Amino acid sequence: MKCGASHKKWAGRCDTCGDWNSITEEAPLAAGPSGKTLGASKGRKVALGDLSEIDKPLPRMSSGIDEFDRALGGGVVPASVILVGGDPGIGKSTLLLQAAASFARSGKKAIYVSGEEAPSQIRMRAQRLGLTDAPVKLAAETNLRDIITTLENERPDIAIIDSVQTMWADNVDSAPGSVSQVRATAHELVTFAKRRGVAIVLVGHVTKEGQIAGPRVVEHMVDTVLYFEGERGHQFRILRAVKNRFGPADEIGVFEMTGEGLQQVINPSALFLSDRESQASGSVVFAGMEGTRPVLVEIQALVAQSSLGSPRRNVVGWDNSRLSMILAVLESRCGIGFGNMDVYLNIAGGMRISEPAADLAVAAALVSAREDISLQKDTVVFGEISLSGALRPIAQAENRLKEAKKLGFSAAFAPSMMKLADKSGMKVHMVEDVGSFITDCFGEIDA
């Protein structure tokens, strides 16, 4: 079962995640000699401590790549385990080879184990990235037992395992990449990391549905989960923390894929804006936040008469069901219908937005596209839309406004109930609900 649920017997379809043909047989954990439960036999007494007894934390290790450190909340915590997930070909191996080289150059001992590429291929990549002088130790190996023995002897500060799906633990009786193998591999490596104080980075491929193939299970074994995302056709890549035991989740690092590997983008707030000289209809700038950092993003919509029975709803970089919700709110609260129209929504530059604060900007883009009226070009929009059509206040409005001002915007639409202690000098239009917002922006609209 891809979702990690277990079933007593085989079935065609998993009733937890609804996925077909993904249930595989797995040996159960061996029962005790008499088949009794754990509680029945006597265990060892575990030492208990107090909350006040704090071990002095080891300093975090800086990778020397600021955007990588930032996504981690300030560098790698020694003895922690980090999972880096992402689509095949997005640049995980490139990023981690660069990080390993950077660690090695700063005097840390770094080992890079690849189960996917031969050493010669990795060297070729290193050459292309200009990393050949970095004292990283390489291995091409998939046997977990051998890898752990090697790490045990070498005791590096950081080890990179690329990828967890290619590793093979010989005590588990199934193919590499299967849930039991991946789980066993992750478990062994997590235990090793804690016992020996070695930081470990696991690379994991993500399936089409956006899961780290099979093992959701791995996500809760590790300390930190980072996703490396981006659209294939775009050069920008975002390293996003989705779980972090040692720092804020949802912090991002931004990179650009170039001929010489990944370059970090230190100030990405204007990165996802296209040329703003002429403002087309259907394009609206959303003043977003990614973790602690404001990022302005252009949201583009296109609305066209549909010839299909059920019109298209095509979304890149945003949540599909969230779009349906906005369309429904526009239809039933404002009487603006999209029933017989194809709707395309796109976040510029290959960015992915998950903030609900983008709702209002999406609604604006949709109506702007439908009516072919463009929004004032120096305006940013943010606000969460509720099902009633009312706008909810959102966090960090001041930071959003400040950044917009810095990038040359002068006006903003924002939810009205926010107490704004705003010194940004922006002209802020406070709006109650999505209906009055649309009238303010575009005038009266025919259904």
Ligand code: TYD
């Ligand atoms: P890779 O790191 O192999 O991806 P992953 O490990 O996530 O599967 O990245 C491969 C892609 O990156 C490949 O399509 C080529 C591109 N690339 C560059 O554009 N520039 C470079 O310097 C390198 C090394 C790769």
Ligand code: MG
């Ligand atoms: Mg790779």
